[in-house]
Amino acid sequence: MNAGCLFPVKTFQQTSLKKRLFRAIAPRFYVTHTKRAASLKSASNSSLIASASAYRSPSPKMEISGPEKKEQVYQYIVVMRHGDRLDNVDPLWITQSERPWDPPLHQQGKTRAFTIGQRLSQTLGAPINRVFVSPFLRCLQTASEAVRALCTVADPNNVSSDAVSVDLSKIKVSIEIGLCEMLNRQAIRANVAPKDGDFKFNISECEAQLPTGTIDHSAERVYEKLPEWEESAPAARARYMEVVKALADKYPSENLLLVTHGEGVGSVFSDIMNGVIVYDVEYCGYTILKRCIHLGENQSFTAGELTQQSEFGIKFLAAADE
Template sequence: MQGLFVQNVLVMRHGDRIDDSEPLWALQAARPWDPPLAKDGEIRAWATGRRLRPRNLGFRLHRVLVSPFLRCLQTAAAVVSALCAKCEEEASLMAQETGAGVPIDRSAVKVSIEYGLSEVMSSRAINVDRVPQDGKWFPDISELESFLPAGTVDHSSERMCHQTLPPWEEELGKARMRYKKVITAIADKYPNENILLITHGEGVGTSIASFMVGYEAWEVDFCAFSHLQRKIHFTDSTGLCAEPFKVLDEEVGQNGIQIYSVQEEMSSA
């Protein structure tokens, strides 16, 4: 194989979570550390998925990898349904508030769960009174996969970079290193594919700080996403050579992320 491929990686936050709109939800929840989406989150995720369809985005997404937290799985389900929706007229799809009842092309994208995209595993990020003492944060992966649209799940071997969750009370710096490592590892694993990663706010922020030198994210909206891009050169002799990722900074504000210059912050301090 020879040639050039421009690889696009989108790193997206999940939709609106129920405990933001219903603060008392966690008091009666069996799994307070794992809130689902609120109704507004489902609507926002579906709307974002419509934005990511090829005719709107300008390129096709081949693969979706998602954090095992319920709000991320539900976000992925809505986004994938929108990405794969079969419709004769795009306008009819845009009129849908959710993906309920919309037929999809189940072969359009491959979807899988990636533990390395999980929330920062500490009380700083998961601020609830109860966490699992036995270390079992989630059901088995087959049950987690049931939240994703049937027929879209990638069951190939070695699909995950991280097979287990980070240890509890993970340091923020280590979490950011994890996100950067996982984003790069997934992109390297699928060098001829465009990829959507559905994760948490800190993961999106890390994608900015890691690949846009001198900048940090100070606010990441629900369903906001960064757009990373790099050129990959394929040759018969050496295989491939990947250029460094860059953040398409002209899209950052449009996509729901607010950033600031670290240098300017230090100068004004």
């Protein structure tokens, strides 16, 4: 079984296809019931294609003529899962840790995060300007590796951030508490969750995990504190979409990388795709969202709907017919 597969699909007899899928997959990933996705393709290794650059990119821009002249640009938002967590490789780690609910990355996870950062740098077609990251250690370390890759001069032979030169002035990084793990026993194992529900995150300590010189302390968080322990799955899934949309609107002229958890990626992908059933998000799997932005005067803007541009490492099925 793939290391990133959290909930394998099971087969149930004497039920409809739709019920079998929902029972096998729920409640881990977000499912939308209202619409059916059309002409879907299973695309764990979809190519990353971007047709326009971001506002800060040096690529050509489009001018909109009319009474109020506006500039048309495109914004890209990448929502990515963290890399391989240590406790899934070394189960004994939790018995020795003071924070068993907050495992670091395995070395393979760091390598994967750096490699995916390189992939995005080479294929997105526009620069990442800002990174927002969950306060969990595995996400912080994933963001750190990805940022270094994004700020590195392209070199296909580099698969680690240890021996490369980077220009960290290219990207600003901030902690976003709203990108945290779903805070209930569905997502955090009961034997490791803090008994008092206090995850004891210290923002300064979290920021120390990120590359020096990249932290933007002026960025206002969408969520200033963690959700209450035992939040419901629907509330968590709504939270992820709320954060994505809020950050996109706060920074309409910038491209964003959001480093979160499997539930976050699955929730966003399902919401945007209107009815697909996500049953696996691999480590460092991601979805790329895109929307058209018309930038006006005095920092005003109008935005189109977020649409799915491409995805990587997300396994999904179309919702069955009613």
